[in-house]
Amino acid sequence: MSADATRTLRKGSCPPGPVPEGLIRVYSMRFCPYSHRTRLVLKAKGIRHEVVNINLRSKPDWYYTKHPFGQIPVLENSQCQLVYESVITCEYLDDTYPGRKLFPYDTYERARQKMLLELFCKVPHLTKECLVALRCGRECTDLKASLRQEFSNLEEILSYQNTTFFGGDHVTMVDYLFWPWFERLDVYGIADCVDHTPKLQLWTAAMKRDPTVCALLIDKQIFLGFLNLYFQDSPNAFDFGLIC
Amino acid sequence: MRFCPFAQRTLLVLQAKGIRHEVVNINLKNKPEWFFKKNPLGLVPVLENSQGQLICESVITCEYLDEAYPGKKLLPEDPYEKACQKMTLELFSKVSSLMGRLIMLQQSKGDSSGIKEELQRELNKLEEVLTKKTTTFLGGSSVSMIDYLIWPWFERMEVLQFDEYMAQTPKLKLWMAAMREDPAVKALLLDGKNFKNFLKLYFQNSPEACDCGL
Numbered sequence: 001m002s003a004d005a006t007r008t009l010r011k012g013s014c015p016p017g018p019v020p021e022g023l024i025r026v027y028s029m030r031f032c033p034y035s036h037r038t039r040l041v042l043k044a045k046g047i048r049h050e051v052v053n054i055n056l057r058s059k060p061d062w063y064y065t066k067h068p069f070g071q072i073p074v075l076e077n078s079q080c081q082l083v084y085e086s087v088i089t090c091e092y093l094d095d096t097y098p099g100r101k102l103f104p105y106d107t108y109e110r111a112r113q114k115m116l117l118e119l120f121c122k123v124p125h126l127t128k129e130c131l132v133a134l135r136c137g138r139e140c141t142d143l144k145a146s147l148r149q150e151f152s153n154l155e156e157i158l159s160y161q162n163t164t165f166f167g168g169d170h171v172t173m174v175d176y177l178f179w180p181w182f183e184r185l186d187v188y189g190i191a192d193c194v195d196h197t198p199k200l201q202l203w204t205a206a207m208k209r210d211p212t213v214c215a216l217l218i219d220k221q222i223f224l225g226f227l228n229l230y231f232q233d234s235p236n237a238f239d240f241g242l243i244c
Numbered sequence: 245m246r247f248c249p250f251a252q253r254t255l256l257v258l259q260a261k262g263i264r265h266e267v268v269n270i271n272l273k274n275k276p277e278w279f280f281k282k283n284p285l286g287l288v289p290v291l292e293n294s295q296g297q298l299i300c301e302s303v304i305t306c307e308y309l310d311e312a313y314p315g316k317k318l319l320p321e322d323p324y325e326k327a328c329q330k331m332t333l334e335l336f337s338k339v340s341s342l343m344g345r346l347i348m349l350q351q352s353k354g355d356s357s358g359i360k361e362e363l364q365r366e367l368n369k370l371e372e373v374l375t376k377k378t379t380t381f382l383g384g385s386s387v388s389m390i391d392y393l394i395w396p397w398f399e400r401m402e403v404l405q406f407d408e409y410m411a412q413t414p415k416l417k418l419w420m421a422a423m424r425e426d427p428a429v430k431a432l433l434l435d436g437k438n439f440k441n442f443l444k445l446y447f448q449n450s451p452e453a454c455d456c457g458l
Contacts, residue, residue, distance in 0.1 A: 083327045085334055095323035111299045111308040118301055 003051050004030055004039065008238045010055035015062035019078045024049045027066055027074040029056055029238055031218065031226050033124065033180035034086040035073035040176040041090045044212040047097050057235045087117065090173065102173035113174040116157065116166055120178055122150050127181050131188040135231045144193055151197045158199035164206050171210050179207055187223045245272050245454050247442045249396035250302040251289035252432060256392040257306045259428040261315050274451040306389065318389040329383055329390040332373055336394045338366045343397050351447040367413050374415035380422050387426050395423055403436045
């Protein structure tokens with residue numbers, strides 16, 4: 001059973017107690033791509049953590065003391081320090097915890113990863129818009145064309161670098177920061193958007209072989225079940241697929 | 245470009261850390277073709293070193309300089325304090341675009357009441373940060389990266405006399421006064437008259453705008 005297979009906390013729930021010493025807590029939601037980034041980093045670095053899932057359609061009042069707008073992901077440690085914004089949480093974890101460094105040591109290479117992240121910045125919004133359009137029965141040809149253009153830009157980078165991954169020959173931070181949206185292309189119904197970007201397809205295949213990515217891969221049927229309930233406005237969507 | 249707030253961030257860091265540098269100003273209304281080899285988007289600032297390495301995006305250039313060069317560290321070493329500075333920068337992110345729109349509306353004499361309210365709301369968020377921290381500067385008791393990253397817009401607010409906003413944000417007002425005493429800020433202060441002339445020419449799409457005052 002994965003670390004985050006727990007029921008969401010919703011409005012009216014009691015706040016969880018303080019974070020125990022030696023552990024870090026992430027407020028998350030099993031299907032959210034942004035908190036997926038944080039969970040990938042926690043897993044990749046082997047950081048002991050606990051996951052508290054939040055019901056995004058019925059947020060507990062106490063959650064606004066963790067994030068002013070009730071967004072996820074948020075990290076909370078045993079000193080009650082809170083960190084939010086997915087990229088900031090990932091950097092914080094890489095800085096704070098020992099072991100495998102996900103950001104390169106070289107200053108210029110680190111800057112390059114951040115520039116690549118800028119190149120990626122339209123992808124989350126475009127993929128979400130495509131999903132919503134398709135689910136609402138609207139056509140999304142223009143949106144898909146825009147998404148394909150963004151993917152072409154990323155394809156160019158991989159071609160120019162001639163490496164498997166965005167940071168070189170091994171998986172690094174930037175790959176994990178991109179991954180959640182590529183994992184969702186199929187279940188969102190827009191997998192054909194990478195038809196014209198062969199290097200990106202190879203990257204996707206290589207990422208699926210990464211142990212961290214594998215460990216957190218979301219079952220397609222469960223994801224589809226979540227999406228169906230989500231677009232029916234059901235507050236139970238977020239707990240879909242949990243056994244207990 | 246001498247009047248660009250984003251490029252000013254990089255210049256402030258270069259100044260604050262005493263980094264030997266040369267400046268090449270780009271005419272943003274008439275960009276040289278070779279500049280697109282430095283940044284495909286044709287935007288400033290861009291850093292280039294002797295190994296031909298290029299770094300774009302103002303915040304990325306500032307972090308790069310802080311990491312690559314010795315001397316005073318502008319970003320805190322403590323990971324949590326560093327994360328706090330980045331979260332504060334997120335709070336600021338709407339201010340730069342709102343100010344841009346406000347200036348455009350001023351130039352075209354359009355109705356800016358809606359934007360003014362939004363801008364006030366965003367400034368109040370920064371006031372809250374200062375209130376919680378109980379320090380003069382946004383990162384503590386001395387100037388640090390977050391102060392330099394947001395300063396260029398506050399400098400322009402002063403020059404354009406957007407004083408009305410500061411009435412609701414007394415701590416920000418004190419912060420601005422303290423920033424004006426900082427050596428790096430002082431060294432790069434805009435000339436008010438030149439800046440206003442620049443704005444006028446820039447919004448007329450004049451290729452002379454960027455060289456105003458030279």
